[in-house]
């Protein structure tokens with residue numbers, strides 16, 4: 001796991017609060033690449049285009065663009081109450097499993113800085129009915145964050161206010177077989193892939209615009225991508241995001257065909273999108289020519305591909321197989337990541353040559 005990905009993972013940014021992630025990505029974009037930010041906060045870097053975002057009504061359909069999109073936001077929490085006793089309440093933003101949150105450390109991001117907190121759990125020592133109490137996880141709205149403050153005023157004096165946001169503390173680890181694990185790999189690994197692909201494509205000449213979009217508010221309903229889908233004239237839109245695998249003991253393979261370490265994944269069926277087989281075969285031919293290992297998979301959930309499909313372009317999710325999606329230990333293969341970078345590069349060259 002290299003320094004750029006670690007930086008992207010460390011930057012906190014939930015839906016609607018992506019500014020730190022966006023600033024970091026803008027800084028890491030190759031210097032000469034044109035970029036723009038729309039009013040919602042989507043960041044778009046463009047190659048082979050004049051003005052990014054300009055959809056020239058007089059241009060023929062053959063000059064319509066190609067877009068690759070990865071979302072900047074991660075699942076997290078908004079501070080919903082600063083209590084008189086100094087504890088904080090949380091409102092989750094995105095699909096968060098309370099089991100992955102209970103008893104963990106949090107970073108509270110305030111307007112003035114950052115404050116650490118922990119979500120307390122009643123110890124076995126104080127339980128009166130262990131079997132029952134140990135099996136129970138409260139809803140997130142009932143969990144309390146301890147930031148060390150003894151009163152609401154003391155919490156406020158640390159800079160904490162309602163509507164600040166929080167994310168779990170992130171501790172990236174590298175496992176055997178070049179497996180990487182960390183919170184927020186969904187979808188900072190997609191942002192990383194776009195940045196690396198841009199570096200490889202920067203010097204290339206394209207006959208049509210190729211856009212690399214870093215979208216907002218994916219985790220709460222693909223909202224940033226919906227705006228992008230309406231704003232750009234595209235023939236092709238590719239979401240670069242994770243695909244949840246069921247390749248570990250105790251989970252039925254009938255839930256997902258994706259396998260970590262088996263190559264870049266084309267996510268052709270999920271809860272949001274179905275991709276007709278002809279387009280899948282076309283992409284497979286490009287991957288085969290470049291000798292990129294490819295798996296064609298189905299899974300649950302949805303990606304930023306969905307809102308684009310409704311607006312006309314052919315769409316596909318170019319996916320990084322991921323175990324334990326949305327947990328603090330999301331896990332991907334470094335080799336798969338490289339394969340997806342190569343696939344993005346190959347498809348940009350193929351569809352915008």
Ligand SMILES: [Zn+2]
Pocket residue numbers: 186187219326
């Ligand atoms: Zn997600």
